[in-house]
Amino acid sequence: MSNASLWAALADPHRRAIVALLLEGPRSVGEIVAESGLSQPSTSKHLKVLRAAGLVRVRQDAQRRVYALDPAPIAELDAWLAPYRKLWNASLDALGRRLDETSQDPPGDPSDVTEETAPKD
Amino acid sequence: MSNASLWAALADPHRRAIVALLLEGPRSVGEIVAESGLSQPSTSKHLKVLRAAGLVRVRQDAQRRVYALDPAPIAELDAWLAPYRKLWNASLDALGRRLDETSQDPPGDPSDVTEETAPKD
DNA sequence: AGGGGATATTCCTTGACTGGAATATAGCCA
DNA sequence: TGGCTATATTCCAGTCAAGGAATATCCCCT
Incomplete structure (x- = not known):
C-alpha cells in the first residue's frame, strides 16, 4: 500500500538527492533549495511527494518549514x-x-563491489 | 549510473512482482506470464527493463528463455x-x-533486525 | 523445408510525471 | 495594518513510460 508511493517517491533522482541531504540532518526548504540546485517550486513539489510517501516530516519553525527524515x-x-x-x-x-578477507586495497585492484560511501546519485 | 535504471526498474509494481516471482526460482517467460497475469508482450517488455537494469539474466533453453535473478x-x-x-x-x-527483551539476541549485535518476510506488494 | 510454439519488437494511444513561471498563502515584524 | 520573507500551489507545455494489438524473429521438430 504505502509501498507504491514509497518506491515511486524514491524513483526520482532529485528526490533521492533530497533524502540524502536530509540524512545529514534536518533542513529548511530554503537550505534544500540552495544545496540541491533545484528551483524553489520544484523543491516544494518534491517535498510534497516525499511527505505523501511518509519519508519526511515537517516541523514548522516560524515562517520556515524544517524537513527531516522519517526512518519508518x-x-x-x-x-x-x-x-x-x-x-x-x-x-x-x-x-x-576469501577475496573479502583482503580488506586493504592494493594498488591495481579497483574492483570495489560494495562501497560504503554516502549515496550519490 | 546503473542506479538510475535500477530504481526506475523497481519503481513499477509489476516489475517488483516479477522480481518476487524470480526470488522463488528461475522461470521461463511463459511461466511468468501465467503467474503474473500480465500479457506476454507486456511481460517481455518488463523483462527487458529488468535486464537493462541488471536485475535478471537470461539463459536460453531451446525456444524458451529462462530468467533468473541477479543478486548484484x-x-x-x-x-x-x-x-x-x-x-x-x-x-x-x-x-x-527493552521491548525486544523477549528475543534471544545477545546485546551489542543488532546486525540482523530484519525479518524474513516475503515481499508483499 | 515447412510448421508450430515461444519470445521479442514494433506502432500507436493514453496517462502520468516533471519543470518553469507566475501566483497564492501563511507567518513574522515594524 | 502593511510589508516582507518563506513556502506552497496552480497552470501549462513537454517528455516519458505503459498497455494493447499486431507482427516479426528465433528455435525446435518432423
Missing part, C-alpha cells in the same frame, strides 16, 4: 530487501568469500 | 540503504530496546 519507510524498504539479501549473501559465499 | 543490483540497493539503516536502528533504540 526506510525500514519498510529494508524489510522488502531482506529476502533478496539472503540471496546475494549466498552468491557471495559461492564466489569465494 | 540488489546488493547495490542494500549499499544505498546502509546509511539510512543506521538512522532507523538508532531511532529504534531511542524508542526503547
Whole structure:
C-alpha cells in the first residue's frame, strides 16, 4: 500500500538527492533549495511527494518549514530487501568469500563491489 | 549510473512482482506470464527493463528463455540503504530496546533486525 | 523445408510525471 | 495594518513510460 508511493517517491533522482541531504540532518526548504540546485517550486513539489510517501516530516519553525527524515519507510524498504539479501549473501559465499578477507586495497585492484560511501546519485 | 535504471526498474509494481516471482526460482517467460497475469508482450517488455537494469539474466533453453535473478543490483540497493539503516536502528533504540527483551539476541549485535518476510506488494 | 510454439519488437494511444513561471498563502515584524 | 520573507500551489507545455494489438524473429521438430 504505502509501498507504491514509497518506491515511486524514491524513483526520482532529485528526490533521492533530497533524502540524502536530509540524512545529514534536518533542513529548511530554503537550505534544500540552495544545496540541491533545484528551483524553489520544484523543491516544494518534491517535498510534497516525499511527505505523501511518509519519508519526511515537517516541523514548522516560524515562517520556515524544517524537513527531516522519517526512518519508518526506510525500514519498510529494508524489510522488502531482506529476502533478496539472503540471496546475494549466498552468491557471495559461492564466489569465494576469501577475496573479502583482503580488506586493504592494493594498488591495481579497483574492483570495489560494495562501497560504503554516502549515496550519490 | 546503473542506479538510475535500477530504481526506475523497481519503481513499477509489476516489475517488483516479477522480481518476487524470480526470488522463488528461475522461470521461463511463459511461466511468468501465467503467474503474473500480465500479457506476454507486456511481460517481455518488463523483462527487458529488468535486464537493462541488471536485475535478471537470461539463459536460453531451446525456444524458451529462462530468467533468473541477479543478486548484484540488489546488493547495490542494500549499499544505498546502509546509511539510512543506521538512522532507523538508532531511532529504534531511542524508542526503547527493552521491548525486544523477549528475543534471544545477545546485546551489542543488532546486525540482523530484519525479518524474513516475503515481499508483499 | 515447412510448421508450430515461444519470445521479442514494433506502432500507436493514453496517462502520468516533471519543470518553469507566475501566483497564492501563511507567518513574522515594524 | 502593511510589508516582507518563506513556502506552497496552480497552470501549462513537454517528455516519458505503459498497455494493447499486431507482427516479426528465433528455435525446435518432423
